Amino acid sequence: MIKCDRCQLRRMSGFRSMSADEAKLIGDFKSGEMRCEPGMNLISEGTFSPHLYTVLEGWGFRYKSLEDGRRQILNYLVPGDLIGLQGALLQEMDHSVEALTPMRLCVFERSRFLTIFEKSADLAFDVTWIASREERILDGHMLSLGQRTALERAAYLIVFLYYRGLRSGLLVPTNAQIPLSQNLIADTLGLSLVHTNKTLKRLAQRKLIVWRGRACEVLDPEGLCALAEWEPPPAGPRPLI
Amino acid sequence: MIKCDRCQLRRMSGFRSMSADEAKLIGDFKSGEMRCEPGMNLISEGTFSPHLYTVLEGWGFRYKSLEDGRRQILNYLVPGDLIGLQGALLQEMDHSVEALTPMRLCVFERSRFLTIFEKSADLAFDVTWIASREERILDGHMLSLGQRTALERAAYLIVFLYYRGLRSGLLVPTNAQIPLSQNLIADTLGLSLVHTNKTLKRLAQRKLIVWRGRACEVLDPEGLCALAEWEPPPAGPRPLI
DNA sequence: CGCCTGCTTGAACGCTATCAAAAAACGTGG
DNA sequence: CCACGTTTTTTGATAGCGTTCAAGCAGGCG
Structure with a gap:
């Protein structure tokens, strides 16, 4: 830490x-x-x-x-x-x-x-x-909300947060658990809670993620990126104020 | 002008x-x-x-x-x-x-x-x-894309542009025609072209707007604001670089 | 133990997408 | 001014993704 x-x-x-x-x-x-x-x-x-x-x-x-x-x-x-x-x-x-x-x-x-x-x-x-x-x-995020399907949107959000966590030191690749409730994900994706749940389950079935009560573990970042048609931004130095 | x-x-x-x-x-x-x-x-x-x-x-x-x-x-x-x-x-x-x-x-x-x-x-x-x-x-815009219904979204976009046009001098209240195609609106709202058309028609039936080939005329800004649950930001001075 | 929050599941409904086609408006050249 | 091709708008029918409703289950905590 x-x-x-x-x-x-x-x-x-x-x-x-x-x-x-x-x-x-x-x-x-x-x-x-x-x-x-x-x-x-x-x-x-x-x-x-x-x-x-x-x-x-x-x-x-x-x-x-x-x-x-x-x-x-x-x-x-x-x-x-x-x-x-x-x-x-x-x-x-x-x-x-x-x-x-x-x-x-x-x-x-x-x-x-x-x-x-x-x-x-x-x-x-x-x-x-x-x-x-x-x-x-x-x-x-707007591109995601406006154009991606539910599955793509969920994949995007999760890899996005995955790389964000890595780059900021909050996550490490060997233990990448993003602290989230499905309710929050629903309110981020603009989907209902029920459909969010079913969508996450589909991601889990594809072995891209695993859900662990109040946290999402990323199994296959590349797979998520491919599904979302997205790439993480290059990791350059950034300022801290 | x-x-x-x-x-x-x-x-x-x-x-x-x-x-x-x-x-x-x-x-x-x-x-x-x-x-x-x-x-x-x-x-x-x-x-x-x-x-x-x-x-x-x-x-x-x-x-x-x-x-x-x-x-x-x-x-x-x-x-x-x-x-x-x-x-x-x-x-x-x-x-x-x-x-x-x-x-x-x-x-x-x-x-x-x-x-x-x-x-x-x-x-x-x-x-x-x-x-x-x-x-x-x-x-x-994200609030709109994620949470508003098609009708609310369209209302929001149009009043938003209406006030943007007024504040920047592109529109005058007596002749407020926003230059847009329905295709652009669709790509802004994250809706299909067909459904955008039907949604705009509903706004027109409510006498909130009138569509004039490649432009949208605002009839009732307050009505649009109310439908979208939105208010224009206060009109203060702004910088020009 | 019981309550509360969070997750899961199934069924029915409905908003929005997709498909297909026509009408209207526009621009351009004759 | 008209004919023509192109873009834009309109409309109807069908399909599907996502919502809503309604329960039930699991886990944490006092």
């Missing part, structure tokens, strides 16, 4: 190196750390959050809801992700964020956000890079 | 004001202008584009495809939008961009992109603001 220290995280997960000045800047920007237990809401749609967060440890997810309760999970959060960037920078959030496993977060003051931009072009660029990558991911 | 001059555009569409220094910086960054006719591909998935663009005039759209031809339209482009930010900043594009109407674009050198960040924190912030707003929009 990752030791939840910024430097360690940086080394283990392929983050880009950072100068002493930059590290100090971030230190000033940082206002603390916090933990968050599964099921806990970090951010609620419609509220204003004076904080930004960086995920240091654990899984989380972002979602939006309609008034009658229908819920769409937008994306999952892993170490290195910024929370609070997605909704317009200085307005109220238009999505909610919840922890999937115990999380550890680095807390920033949103009001001091502009300082980062004034003091370090590189860090500002990193922030934009992260936002840009999130967009790329959302593009992929 | 908008005169396609940056200052004019700025005044007409509620863009934030910009200092002389910033204007000069953008002038240096800019490498030219171009026009683009309907159906023309500005960017193709999988290629590397040495340019970034700002839309000055006209409608466009971004899309991704699966290998067997299924296509998902991700978002529409209007004046003020940046093109090329979405795919990771310095990698090959993972989506395509096409013009919907004749477009006029401002062309930037991607290689000089970092300069903006070094020279002006405010402009860097603007870029991030734009990326962040795009994410918010994509979140809304």
Whole structure:
């Protein structure tokens, strides 16, 4: 497991190196750390959050809801992700964020956000890079929601999370268990719970995955990729703010 | 119609004001202008584009495809939008961009992109603001694709574009015709062409819209909003890069 | 032990896709 | 202005994927 220290995280997960000045800047920007237990809401749609967060440890997810309760999970959060960037920078959030496993977060003051931009072009660029990558991911999810069949969609989601977990240090190839309930998968894929269950079973019959109560184990990443017509993005260095 | 001059555009569409220094910086960054006719591909998935663009005039759209031809339209482009930010900043594009109407674009050198960040924190912030707003929009689209019914989805898309057009100066309330084919709508909503046609007809029967060959006229924006359980975002000033 | 949450299963219904074809609109050249 | 090919929109019929309804089962926890 990752030791939840910024430097360690940086080394283990392929983050880009950072100068002493930059590290100090971030230190000033940082206002603390916090933990968050599964099921806990970090951010609620419609509220204003004076904080930004960086995920240091654990899984989380972002979602939006309609008034009658229908819920769409937008994306999952892993170490290195910024929370609070997605909704317009200085307005109220238009999505909610919840922890999937115990999380550890680095807390920033949103009001001091502009300082980062004034003091370090590189860090500002990193922030934009992260936002840009999130967009790329959302593009992929939209393609899935709009065009793929239920089976393809499920395969896509699971390999996507598999590689996301590997790259962020949350999973290791020898023991790749993604912490999920089928209810969450249903709300991510835009399918009913019943049909999600039957779809996952079909993936299991093909020996692509195994379901283990509240977790999904990946058996054949390549097979899932082929089924979904998808490839994981190249694993380059990435910034950590 | 908008005169396609940056200052004019700025005044007409509620863009934030910009200092002389910033204007000069953008002038240096800019490498030219171009026009683009309907159906023309500005960017193709999988290629590397040495340019970034700002839309000055006209409608466009971004899309991704699966290998067997299924296509998902991700978002529409209007004046003020940046093109090329979405795919990771310095990698090959993972989506395509096409013009919907004749477009006029401002062309930037991607290689000089970092300069903006070094020279002006405010402009860097603007870029991030734009990326962040795009994410918010994509979140809304995902909610739609995953959770709304066909009728709600169509209503959402149309009011969404209606307000987008108004805010960017492409439409005026007295004559709000959104330039679209039903084929594009189908690929945006993740529905078949046939069913899209029948769904639009239902919206027309409810007197919410009227279809006029290759364009959709909005009759009742509030009615569409109510059907989609959606509200347009507040119309604040926005940056133009 | 009993309750609660999460997973599983079967059957019936219905929304949306697919197939097939025609009508309408559009652009172009004569 | 008309004829023609092409694209776009429209319509009806049939099939199927995914939803909904309704239970039942399994496992964790107080």
